[in-house]
Amino acid sequence: MTTVIFRTVTRLGVPIILLVSVALFLQGHNHPGGGFIAGVLTASGFALIYIAYGLDFLEETVLGREGDVIVDTITHGVVADYRQLFALGLLIAAGTGVVAMALSYPFLSHGFTRIHVFLFEEVELASAVAFDLGVYAVVVGSLLTILSVVGQE
Amino acid sequence: MQPNPAAVLTVVALPFLAASVTPLVYRFLENRTSYFAAAVALVTFVLVASMKGKTGEVVFAWIPSMDVALRFYVDGLAILIGFLASGIGVLIFVYSDGYMKNEPGQKKYYTTLLVFMGSMLGVAFAADLIALFVFWELTSISSFILIGHYTEERASRYAARKAMFITVGGGLFMLIGFIILASVTGTYDLVTMLHHPETVRQSLRSAGMLVPVIGLLAVGAAAKSAQVPLHIWLPNAMEAPTPVSTFLHSATMVKAGVYLVGRFRPILLTDEWMLVFAALGLVTMTVTAILAVTATDIKELLAYSTASHLGLIIAGFAFQNAYGAETGAFHILNHGLFKAALFLVAGILAHEAGTRSIDELGGLWRDLPITAAVTVVAGLGMGGIPPFNGFYSKELLFEAAYETAVHLGGAAWLYPAVAVFGSVFTLLYSLRFVMLFFGDKPDGLDHVHRPPMSMVAPPVLLGILAAVVGAAPQLAIDTIGQSVYESVAQGHAHQFTVGLPTEIKPSVLMSTTVIVVGLVTYPFYNQIHDGLNALAELVPPIRVDWWYDRAVFGVNRLSAELADTVQNGLLRTYASWTFIGVTAMTLTGYLATSVTLPSTLPVTLKTPIILVLLVAIVAAVAITVAPSHVAGVLTLSILGFMVAIFYILASAPDLALTQLVVETLSLVIFLLVLDRLPAFYGSIDRFRAIRDGILAVAVGVTVTTTVLLTTKARPSHGIARYFIETSLPLGGGGNIVNVILVDFRGFDTMGEISVIAMAGVSVLTLIALRERGETS
Numbered sequence: 001m002t003t004v005i006f007r008t009v010t011r012l013g014v015p016i017i018l019l020v021s022v023a024l025f026l027q028g029h030n031h032p033g034g035g036f037i038a039g040v041l042t043a044s045g046f047a048l049i050y051i052a053y054g055l056d057f058l059e060e061t062v063l064g065r066e067g068d069v070i071v072d073t074i075t076h077g078v079v080a081d082y083r084q085l086f087a088l089g090l091l092i093a094a095g096t097g098v099v100a101m102a103l104s105y106p107f108l109s110h111g112f113t114r115i116h117v118f119l120f121e122e123v124e125l126a127s128a129v130a131f132d133l134g135v136y137a138v139v140v141g142s143l144l145t146i147l148s149v150v151g152q153e
Numbered sequence: 154m155q156p157n158p159a160a161v162l163t164v165v166a167l168p169f170l171a172a173s174v175t176p177l178v179y180r181f182l183e184n185r186t187s188y189f190a191a192a193v194a195l196v197t198f199v200l201v202a203s204m205k206g207k208t209g210e211v212v213f214a215w216i217p218s219m220d221v222a223l224r225f226y227v228d229g230l231a232i233l234i235g236f237l238a239s240g241i242g243v244l245i246f247v248y249s250d251g252y253m254k255n256e257p258g259q260k261k262y263y264t265t266l267l268v269f270m271g272s273m274l275g276v277a278f279a280a281d282l283i284a285l286f287v288f289w290e291l292t293s294i295s296s297f298i299l300i301g302h303y304t305e306e307r308a309s310r311y312a313a314r315k316a317m318f319i320t321v322g323g324g325l326f327m328l329i330g331f332i333i334l335a336s337v338t339g340t341y342d343l344v345t346m347l348h349h350p351e352t353v354r355q356s357l358r359s360a361g362m363l364v365p366v367i368g369l370l371a372v373g374a375a376a377k378s379a380q381v382p383l384h385i386w387l388p389n390a391m392e393a394p395t396p397v398s399t400f401l402h403s404a405t406m407v408k409a410g411v412y413l414v415g416r417f418r419p420i421l422l423t424d425e426w427m428l429v430f431a432a433l434g435l436v437t438m439t440v441t442a443i444l445a446v447t448a449t450d451i452k453e454l455l456a457y458s459t460a461s462h463l464g465l466i467i468a469g470f471a472f473q474n475a476y477g478a479e480t481g482a483f484h485i486l487n488h489g490l491f492k493a494a495l496f497l498v499a500g501i502l503a504h505e506a507g508t509r510s511i512d513e514l515g516g517l518w519r520d521l522p523i524t525a526a527v528t529v530v531a532g533l534g535m536g537g538i539p540p541f542n543g544f545y546s547k548e549l550l551f552e553a554a555y556e557t558a559v560h561l562g563g564a565a566w567l568y569p570a571v572a573v574f575g576s577v578f579t580l581l582y583s584l585r586f587v588m589l590f591f592g593d594k595p596d597g598l599d600h601v602h603r604p605p606m607s608m609v610a611p612p613v614l615l616g617i618l619a620a621v622v623g624a625a626p627q628l629a630i631d632t633i634g635q636s637v638y639e640s641v642a643q644g645h646a647h648q649f650t651v652g653l654p655t656e657i658k659p660s661v662l663m664s665t666t667v668i669v670v671g672l673v674t675y676p677f678y679n680q681i682h683d684g685l686n687a688l689a690e691l692v693p694p695i696r697v698d699w700w701y702d703r704a705v706f707g708v709n710r711l712s713a714e715l716a717d718t719v720q721n722g723l724l725r726t727y728a729s730w731t732f733i734g735v736t737a738m739t740l741t742g743y744l745a746t747s748v749t750l751p752s753t754l755p756v757t758l759k760t761p762i763i764l765v766l767l768v769a770i771v772a773a774v775a776i777t778v779a780p781s782h783v784a785g786v787l788t789l790s791i792l793g794f795m796v797a798i799f800y801i802l803a804s805a806p807d808l809a810l811t812q813l814v815v816e817t818l819s820l821v822i823f824l825l826v827l828d829r830l831p832a833f834y835g836s837i838d839r840f841r842a843i844r845d846g847i848l849a850v851a852v853g854v855t856v857t858t859t860v861l862l863t864t865k866a867r868p869s870h871g872i873a874r875y876f877i878e879t880s881l882p883l884g885g886g887g888n889i890v891n892v893i894l895v896d897f898r899g900f901d902t903m904g905e906i907s908v909i910a911m912a913g914v915s916v917l918t919l920i921a922l923r924e925r926g927e928t929s
Contacts, residue, residue, distance in 0.1 A: 024810070030887035032806040034894065040814040047821040083917065086910045093903055106217055108899040112885030126885050128895040131902075135895070138906040142913030143818070149920045151825050 010052040017045035025136055029124070035132035039139025046144055050151055079148050086141025093134025096127060155209040156227040162213070164200045164235065165225070165278060168193060168271030175264040184254055186263050191246035194270060198239035201274075205232055206636070210280060210344045226280030226344050229636025230482075234277035234412050236633070237489045238405050242270045244493070244611035245400045251608035252396055252500055258302060266400070269295035273405050277412065280343040282331040286324065289377070292406050293320040299401060300393045312389035315701070319386045323376020327413070330369030333362050343416070350420045350643070357421075364425050370417060371429050378410030379460040380437040380467065382697045384444075387460055391452040395500030398452060403459045403492040408485060411466045415481055415641040418470050422643045427471050427557075431568060434468025437461065439575035445582040446678070447685045450509045451499045451589070454582055455492070458535065461579060462488045468572070469550050470641065474560075476553035482637035484546035486629065487622065491531035491543060494615035495586065498528050501612070502589070505602045511585070516594035520601040523609055525590040527616035534619050536583030537576060538668060539653060542623040547576060551660035573663050580671030585678055725845075732848055736855045743858060750858065751865045762802050769795035782830055786823045790816055807890040 021041035028034030049058060058078060097108040112126035171193040179186045204227050213223040245266070253259055272295060275288030294317075301313030335341045337360045338353050346353050357363040374380070379387035390402050401407070414430065438461050445457035462484065469480030501524055503509050506517065518525040534541035554569040622629040627650060654661045674681070693699045720727075758766075772791040779785035793816035800809035876889050876897065884892035894902050 028888060028891045029885070029895075032810045032888060034807070034888070034891040036894070037807075037810050037814055040811075040818050044814065044818045044821055047818065047825070051821065051825060079917075083913070086913055090906060090910055093906060097899070097903070101213075104214075106214060108903070110884070110896045110899070124885055128884070128886070128892070128899075131895045131899060132891075135902060135906050138910055142909045145913040146916045147822065147825075149916055 007052045010048050014045045014048055017048070018042060021045065025132065026129070028132060029126050029128065035135035036139055039136045040143065042136075042140050043143035043147065047147055050147065055148055055151055079145060082141045082145040082148065084141075086138045086145065089134045089137025089139075089141055091134070092137060093131055096131045096134065100127075156204045156207040156211060158211040158213075160200050160204055161211045161225045161227060161278060164197055164204075164239075165271060165275045167197055167200075168267045168274065172264045172267035172271065175267060176260055179260045179263065184250070184259070186259065187246045187250035187253070190249075190263050190267055191243050193267065194239050194242035194246055197270070197274065198236070198243055201232060201235040201239055204235075220340070220342075222281065223284060224280040224342060224344065225278040226347075227278060228640045229633070229638070230412065230415050230640035231277045233482075233485060233633055233637045234405070234408060235274055237408065237485075238270055238273040238277065241400060241404045241489065241493050241615075242266075244497075244614065245396045247607050248399075248497055248500070248611045249394075249396045251605040252504060253394065256394070258304075261298070262302060262394070265295050265298045266397070269299065269401065269406070273409070276409050282335055282341045282343060285343070286328050286331060289327070289373075289409060290321065290324050292401075292409060293317060293324060293377075296320065296390075296401050296406055299397045300390050302394055302397065303392070306392065308389075309392040312386070312392040315705075316386040316390050318705075319383050320376050323373045323383060326369045326376070327373025330366050330373065333369070334366050337362055337366075346420050353420050354423060363421070363423065367421055367423075367426055367429055370413060370421075371433060374410035374413045374467070375433060375437075376410070377413070378407045378463040378467070379441075379456075380410070380433050380464060381440050381460075384437065384441055384457075384460045385698050385701055388448075388453045388456045391450070391456050395452070395496060395503060398456075399493050399496035399500070402456065403496050404489045407459060407463060408489070411463055411470075411481070411485060414467055414470045415485075415637075418478070418481075418641045419643045422473060424473075427473050430467050430471035431557075434464045434466070434471055435568060435571045435575065437464030438468060439464075439571055439578065442575050442578035442582065443685065446578055446585075446682055447689065448582070449511055451502060451511055451514070451586070452496070452509055454511065454586060455495055455499060458579070458582060459488075459492055461575065462492065462535075464575075465547070465550055468568075469546075469553060472553040472557045472568075473643075474553055474556050475642065476549050476556060478638055478642045479634075480546055480549040480553055482641055483549060483626075483630070483634050484543075485637065486633060487534065487542045487546050487619070490615055490619040490622065491534040491541075494527055494531040494612045494619060495535065497608070497612040497615070498524055498531070501604045501608055504608070505604050511589065513595055514589045515592045516590070517601060518590045521590070521604070523613060524604070527612045528587055528590055530616045530620045530623070531612075532583050532587035534623060535586075536580040536671070537664070538580070539664075540623050542619050542626065542629075544623070544664070545626045548654070548660050548664055551663040552658070555659045555663070569663060573667055576663075576667040577670050577674070580667060581675060581678060581681070584671070584675050729845075729848060732852050736848075736851045739855050739859065740851075743862070748862055750861055754861075759802075762799060765795050765798050765802065769799070782827050783824075786820065786827065789823075790820045793819070805890075807888060 021038040024033035024041065025035060025038035026033075028038070046058075096110075100109040101107050108131075110126065110128040110131070112124060112128070114122050114124050117123045171190070175186065175190070178189050182189060208228045209226075211225040211227070246263075249262075249266075253262060256262075269292060272288045272291035276285060276292060279285040279288055297313050297317040300316050301309050303309045331341075334346075334353075334357070337356050338346060340346070354363065357366060372383075376383045387402060387407070391398055393402070418426075441457045441460040441464065445454050445461060448454035448457060466481045466484045466488070469477050469484060471477065472480075499509070501521065502514060502517075505521070506514060508514065530541060534543035537543045537547040550572060551569065554572045558565045558569050630650070654664075689696055719730075769792050772788050772795060776785055776788045776792070779788055793812065797809045797812040797816065800806075800812055876893060880889045880892045881887060884896045886892040886896070
C-alpha cells in the first residue's frame with residue numbers, strides 16, 4: 001500500500017480533499033453539501049494519510065510530538081485531540097440551541113440574514129451554519145478517533 | 154406574591170455553573186476549594202431566603218408547540234428543601250475543609266457535590282414532571298459518583314453500584330407513573346395539577362389509574378428514601394466520606410422521596426393513598442429502627458435511623474387528617490437538623506478517635522466536650538424526648554395515628570400500635586448513640602485529638618438550631634413550618650400549634666409509654682442487639698440484602714455463562730442472529746396486520762435508472778462469487794457507487810453526495826483492515842452457504858416489502874409540500890435536505906451526533922480497556 005505512486009498521489013490529493021470538504025461545508029445551506037458530508041470527506045482525507053504514511057507520521061512529522069505506546073496515544077497524542085474535537089463539536093451544537101434560548105426563542109431556533117459584501121453581491125449568513133460546524137466537528141472527531149484507534153491494531 | 158424569575162433560575166443554575174469551573178478553581182485554590190464551594194452555597198442560600206414567603210410559578214418556554222417548558226414552582230415545601238440543600242451545603246463545604254484535607258480526588262469531590270446541590274435544588278423547585286425526573290436522576294448519578302469516591306476500595310464500588318441500581322430503578326418506576334399521570338390529565342405541569350386536584354383524582358379514577366400511579370410513585374419515593382424493602386442501599390452508602398453521607402444520605406437526597414410524597418399529597422390524597430403510604434412508612438419506621446439496634450458501626454446506625462425517620466415522615470403524609478400533614482412538614486425540618494448534626498459528629502469520631510465501631514467507643518465527653526453537648530441535644534431529639542425538637546413531630550405523628558384509628562376503627566388500631574413499637578426502638582438506639590460519649594472509656598481507645606474548628610463549627614451550629622427549635626417550637630412553625638404545612642395540606646390549612654403537652658391526651662400517653670418502655674429496656678440493649686443479630690444469622694432470608702446479593706450475583710453468573718454461548722466471537726453469528734431477529738419480527742408484524750402489497754410502483758422508472766440498477770444487481774451477484782477479499786470489497790464499492798448514481802438520476806444530489814463520501818470512506822476503512830485478513834477465502838461449507846443464502850433472501854424480501862409498504866401511504870398533507878414551500882423563506886437555505894437536518898429537525902440531528910460521539914467514546918474505552926488487559 002505504501003508505494004511511491006500512492007504517496008505522491010496522497011500528497012497532491014489530500015490538500016485538495018480538505019479544501020473541497022471545507023467548501024462543501026460552507027455551501028451546504030444552499031447547495032449540496034453540509035456538515036455531515038464535509039466531515040466524512042475530511043475523515044477520508046485523513047484516512048488516506050494514514051494508509052499512505054502510517055499512523056505515526058501525522059503525530060511525529062506533522063505535529064512534532066513524541067509517544068508511541070497505544071494507551072499513551074489514547075490519553076495524550078493526537079487521539080486525545082480528536083476526542084476533544086468531538087466533545088467541542090457537541091458543545092458548539094448544543095450551544096447554538098442555548099444561545100437561541102438566551103434570546104428568548106425556543107431551543108434550537110435559527111435565523112438568517114443577507115448582507116452585502118464588497119465583491120460578492122449578496123451573502124447569506126445563517127446561524128444554522130454554527131450548528132453545522134458542531135456536526136462537522138463531531139463527525140470528524142469521532143470518525144478520526146475510530147480510524148486511528150482501530151487502525152493501530 | 155410572585156417570586157423573582159431570575160432568582161429562581163439562578164438558584165438552580167448557579168451550582169451547575171460553579172461545578173463547571175471548579176476544576177479550574179481547584180488549580181489555583183487546591184485545598185481551599187471548599188471555601189469557593191461554600192461561598193456558592195451561601196449565595197444560593199441567601200437567594201432561597203429572599204424567596205421566602207412568595208408563592209408562584211416561573212416559566213421558561215422551551216418547545217412552545219408541544220407545551221414543553223422549564224417550569225419552577227416556589228412554595229413553602231420547595232423553600233424548606235431549598236434551605237436544607239443550600240444551608241446544609243454551606244456547612245458541609247466548611248466541614249469538608251477539615252475532613253477532606255489532603256485526601257485524594259478533591260477536584261472530583263467538590264465538582265460533584267456542587268452538581269448534586271444544583272440537582273437537589275432543581276428537584277425542589279421543578280414544577281414540570283419531566284424536569285423533576287431529570288433533576289431526580291441527576292441526584293442519583295452524583296450520588297453514585299460520590300459514594301464511589303474511594304475508587305480503589307471494592308466496598309465503595311459495590312455500594313455505589315447498589316445505590317445506583319436501586320435509586321435509578323425506582324426512578325424509572327416513578328417516570329412511568331409520571332407519564333401515566335400526564336397522559337390521563339393531559340399535561341406535565343405540576344402547578345395545573347396542584348390547582349385542580351379534584352379533577353385530577355376524578356380523571357385518574359375513571360381511567361382506573363389511581364392505584365397504579367400511587368403505587369409507581371411510592372416505588373420511586375421508596376427507592377430514593379430507602380424505605381423497606383428498598384432500604385438496603387443506604388447502609389452501604391456509608392462507604393462515602395462522611396460529609397457526603399451527611400449531605401446526601403441524611404439531609405437532602407433521601408429527602409427527595411419524601412418531598413415527592415409531600416408534593417403529590419394535595420393532589421392524590423385518598424383512601425388508597427393512605428393505605429399504601431401508611432403501611433410503607435410505619436413498616437419502614439419499625440423495621441429500620443430494629444435494624445439500627447443491630448448496627449455495629451456508628452454510621453450504619455445513623456443510616457438505618459435515617460430510613461426510620463423518613464418512614465415517620467411518609468407515614469405522617471399518609472394520614473388523611475391535619476396532624477399528618479403537620480407531622481411531615483415539621484419533621485422534615487427537625488430530622489434535617491438533628492441528623493445532619495449527628496452525622497457530622499460521627500465524622501468527628503471517625504476522624505479523631507480513628508474508629509467507627511460502636512463497641513470501641515465510649516466515655517468521650519472529657520476529650521470532646523462540645524461534640525458531646527451537640528450529641529446530647531441532637532440524639533435526644535432523635536429519640537423523641539421532650540423538650541428536644543424531635544419530640545414535637547413525634548407527638549404529632551402519634552396524634553395523627555390515633556385520630557385515624559379512632560376514625561376508622563378495627564384494624565386501623567395497628568397504626569398507633571406500630572408507631573409506638575417503632576418509637577421504642579428509636580429511643581433505644583438514640584440512647585445508645587448518646588451513650589457513646591458517657592460511661593467508661595474502652596481500653597483500645599487511644600488519645601482522642603481535638604477536631605479543627607472547621608469541623609466543630611457546623612455541628613455546633615446545627616445543634617444550636619435544633620435546641621432553639623426544641624425550646625421554642627412555635628417559633629419554627631411560624632417561620633417555616635406553617636408554609637410547608639400549607640403546601641402539603643389538602644384543602645384549607647389552619648394555623649397549627651405545637652408545644653409541650655398541657656393536658657393528658659392519648660398521644661401524650663403514647664409518648665410516655667414509649668419513654669418509659671425505652672428507659673426500662675435500655676439496660677438490656679446489648680442482649681437485644683446480640684439476640685437480633687443471632688436471629689439474622691439463623692434465618693438469612695430475613696435480611697433483604699440476602700435477596701439482593703443473590704439476585705445480582707446470580708444474574709452475573711448467568712450472564713457469564715450465557716455470554717460464552719451467545720457471544721462466541723464470530724461476527725457471522727452476531728450478524729445472523731440480528732438479521733434473523735429483525736426479519737422474523739418484521740414479517741410477523743406484516744402478517745399479523747394483514748397488510749396488502751401495492752400492485753403498482755409509486756414511481757415510473759426511466760431507462761437510465763433501470764440500467765444503473767441492473768449494473769448494481771450484477772455487482773451484487775459478483776460479490777458472492779468474488780474469489781478474494783480485495784475483489785469482494787471493490788465490487789461492493791461498485792454497488793455503492795451505482796446507488797449513488799441512482800440518487801443523482803432521481804434528483805437527489807445531496808443524498809448522492811453523502812452516499813459517495815460514505816462509500817469512499819468505507820472502502821478506505823476496509824482496505825485498512827484487509828491487511829490483517831488472509832488474502833483469499835477458503836472453500837465454504839455447502840450447508841452453511843445454503844443457510845446464509847436463505848437468510849440473505851429473507852432479509853431482501855423484508856426490506857423490499859417494507860419499502861413498498863411505506864411508499865404506499867398517501868397522506869393528505871404531505872410534509873414534502875410544507876418543506877418545499879418554507880425552506881427558503883423560513884430557513885434561508887436552498888438545499889432543503891440540509892435545512893431539514895440543521896433547522897427543521899435540528900433536534901434529531903443533535904441526537905444523531907450524540908450517538909456518533911458515543912460510538913467514538915465506546916471505541917476508545919474498549920480499545921483502552923483491551924490494552925490495559927481488563928477484557929477477557
